Amino acid sequence: MDFIKLAEKRYSVRKFSDRKVEQDKLDLILRAGHVAPTACNIQPQRIYVIQSDKALEKLQKCKKSYFGETLAILICVDRNACWKREYDGKSSGDVDAAIVTTHMMLEAYELGIGSTWVMHFDPEAVRAEFGIPGHEDPVSLLVMGYAAPDATPSVFHVQKKDLKEIVTVL
Secondary structure (H helix, E strand, O other), rough: OOOHHHHHHHOOOOOOOOOOOOHHHHHHHHHHHHOOOHHOOOOOEEEEEEOHHHHHHHHOEOOOOOOOOOOOEEEEEOOOOOEOOOOOEEEOHHHHHHHHHHHHHHHHHHOOOEEEEOOOOOOHHHHHHOOOOOOEEEEEEEEOOEEEOOHHHOOOOOOOOOOOHHHHOO
């Protein structure tokens, strides 16, 4: 698929069917995250696949939204492994995690699998429920699965500001 068409058509699925994501497709999604660029190629991401019924139940204790997802991918960063700018110490971790998450989200869509990037989750609850080590920071969460037949994009999906409002040419 043409990238711009893929990016335009992909939307946050908020209603999934109960069909499970096949292992070969999950492997491709994980591969997309694996090949994502990170600062100095340090690869500080730590990826947790949440797919068993028990794990999905535990995840629900950490977030308010529920869309019937059959799979979730939690992306953490090892803060001890992140590249840091010398002059101010800014860590690459959140940016690296966002790039990894985006790669997996777009690969999923290309494979016919819907996703929603959930930002509203409790990182401390995630740590407790899944035993995430203290040096790893939960950054992003993709809930995934096959879209239900009646799933539709939010009305806000196609509302975009004019490029002149968000781009400045210097």
